[in-house]
Amino acid sequence: MAENKKQLVLAAMDGKDVARVPSGFWFHFLDDEVGADAFRDPSLTKHLLAGEKTYIEGFRPDFVKIMTDGFFHYRSEQVEQAREVRQLRGLKPLADDDPWFTAQLAYAKELTRSYGDDVAMFYNIFAANTTFRFMQPVWEQGEALLVSFIQEDKETVKEAFDVLSTDLARLSTRLIKEAGVTGIYFSLQNLLGDGITRAVYDEVLAPGEKKILAAANAASDYNILHICGYAGHRNDLSWYEDYDAKTINWAAVVEGIPLEEGQKRFAGRAVLGGFGNLASEVLYKGTKEAITAETHRLLAAAGRRGVILGADCTVPRDMDWKHLEWVREAART
Structure with a gap:
């Protein structure tokens, strides 16, 4: 009987015994995502669809993180043009038929229709914090701008981000119920800056993030929380220990917190990751022997239940797919 990769991955997320430990890696398909x-x-x-389909059909991954290159922005000129915090006041939610919903639903359906019966598919959703930053003319400057907004008028940021998070929650629900995705891959990270303490984060940003997860969890038991350490961004993982998600993915290499420690921190929930995602690391540049050895080392430490092998974050576009297959092969033994 052919292996059902969807059942394999869901069993791993449930912490059950599996015939082999599954793995999953992803990369961007547009030049400027x-x-x-x-x-x-x-x-x-x-x-984007062409790239996704080429990868799915060519590599046959254990599961798919549906990439959202080109959909990073929220469709709001008010948010996009805000250079002062007062410009966020009075933000209204999007209509149900806004292209921000309909275009993403159509895109997701195109993939689930073709592959959703055989492979678990998790749609990438960014938190309001990250979405706002991506909408800035120079996205790397978005974090400092958001920090300044919170320092000046956190109540306005809270109200605006509640609207944005509510729409992200609505999108998550519709993607699962209407487009047939297995769940969401929910990406967030600590906001760094003067005065942004855990208490401020919990007051201003956490409520919206938990609202999105609650909506996704009401529609599906299988959602992934990604604590993003992309480009070396450091996170305090303790901020998210009470976030409700079936599986947790964080930058194990960047944070220096291996899978087995994360299993303890996140109360035995399934963990995803283990490998670094940079071109300087073994997954990208290693030999078959080196990648096999690293796979065996990760599993010897973390065990084979409730584990999905992956990377800190998105891997380079020119990653040799053979390297990903070597991980899959090594995880069988």
């Missing part, structure tokens, strides 16, 4: 705007240029979605 942050600045690309598929709402203004629908041809970008065709390019």
Whole structure:
């Protein structure tokens, strides 16, 4: 009987015994995944779909993280143009038929229709914090701008981000119920800056993030929380220990917190990751022997239940797929 990869991954997320430990890796398909705007240029979605399908059909991954290159931005000129915190006041939610919903639902359906019966598919959703930053003219400056907004008027940020998070929650629900995705891959990270303590984060940002997860969990038992350490961004994982998600993925290499420690921190929930995602690390540049050895080392430490092998974050676009297959092969033994 052919292996059912969807059942394999869901069993791993449930912490059950599995015939082999599954793995999953992903990469961007557009040249400028942050600045690309598929709402203004629908041809970008065709390019994205083509890349997704080539990877799924060519590599046959154990599960799919549905990449959202071109969909990083929230469709709100008010948020996009806000350079002062007062400009966020009075933000209204999007209509149900806004292209921000319909275009993403159509994109997800195109993938689930073809592959959703055989492979688990998790749609990438960014938290309001990250979404706001990606919408800035220079996205790397978005964190400092958001910090300044919170320092000046955190109540306005709370109200605006509640609207944005509510729409992200609505999108998550619709993706699961209408588009047939297995669940969401929910990406967030600590906000860094003067005065942004755990208490401030819990007051301003955490409520919206938990609202999104609650909506996704009401629609599916299988959702993944990604604590993003992309580009070396350091996070205090303790901020998210009470976030409700079936599986937790964090930057194990960046944070220096291996899978077995994360299992303890997150109360035995399933963990995803283990490998670094940079071109300087073994997954990208290693030999078959080195990648096999690292796979065996990770599993010897973390065990084989409630474990999915993956990377800190998105791997380079030119990753040799053979390296990913070596991980899968090594995880069988």
